[in-house]
Amino acid sequence: MTASDNRTVLRLAFWGIPLSLSVMGLKLLAWWVTGSVALLSDGLESLVNVVAAVIAYAMIGYAAKPADAGHPFGHHKAEYFSAVIEGVLIVVAALLILWEAVPEMMAPSLLNAPALGLAINFGAGVVNALWAYVLIRAGEAHRSPALSADGHHILSDVVTSAGVLAGLVLAIATGYAILDPLLAVVVAGNILFQGWTVISRSIDGLMDKAVPVEEEEAIKQAIAAAAGGSLGVHDLKTRQAGPATFVDFHMVVPETMPVGDAHDICDRIEDAIRAVHPGARIAIHVEPEGEKAHGVRVKTTASRV
Incomplete structure (x- = not known):
């Protein structure tokens, strides 16, 4: 990776922090407006995105450091640690969602101001989709595991948001309030899968896997x-x-x-x-x-x- 590539990757990692904060704010606002546990689960996943963006920025900066006497082969593997940490955080987010969703299944309730909440969440999803595309393309172009992991994680967030929105529309249309916590459980399952995927990819890198x-x-x-x-x-x-x-x-x-x-x-x-x-x-x-x-x-x- 050239010095120019390093600067590009680091710049993208930096801008991921305020963008993730903005998306998280929108999703939590959607939850606050509606009281939907499914939207809360979506917001919690975005909280993980914020933490992951901060870690990715720190690790990418460290990985870009030139080789020194103590690290003669460079610091490239630092990015894999970022990706592993992100994978663990994804799993933690899934467990938090389950913690909220399971009790709600016992006593489901109808949503407040559903149209406004869904509109806010939809806007956040569009922003996330565009940013995920940018990160995945940049991660592949610059061979950055941290950016790729971040991009795929955000992409899973987009898929999650789309599923939540579709499910909540169905819940509103049918009046079946239990669909809200059920969606949250489905979201948690998807997040767990994504977390494992990110962790396994990073372990391959840490274990010196051969090139494709x-x-x-x-x-x-x-x-x-x-x-x-x-x-x-x-x-x-x-x-x-x-x-x-x-x-x-x-x-x-x-x-x-x-x-x-x-x-x-x-x-x-x-x-x-x-x-x-x-x-x-x-x-x-x-x-x-x-x-x-x-x-x-x-x-x-x-x-x-």
């Missing part, structure tokens, strides 16, 4: 095209740490090849990999012919390993 298959294939092709002069490449490993991609492998060369020539091949391969994966961190172990190949191999034009 299609990306690894592109890396292999780049190596194969640029490895002329070597005798083969093996033990290819990749991992993703936030926006950073790490690639390392062994390259076999003839025993008589000068170090300078081997170094030139390495430079060529590194340029080829960075052409398909800008900013990739690459480590190449050069070894003489005769070493036993192991791990993932890359077939080159002169492969003997």
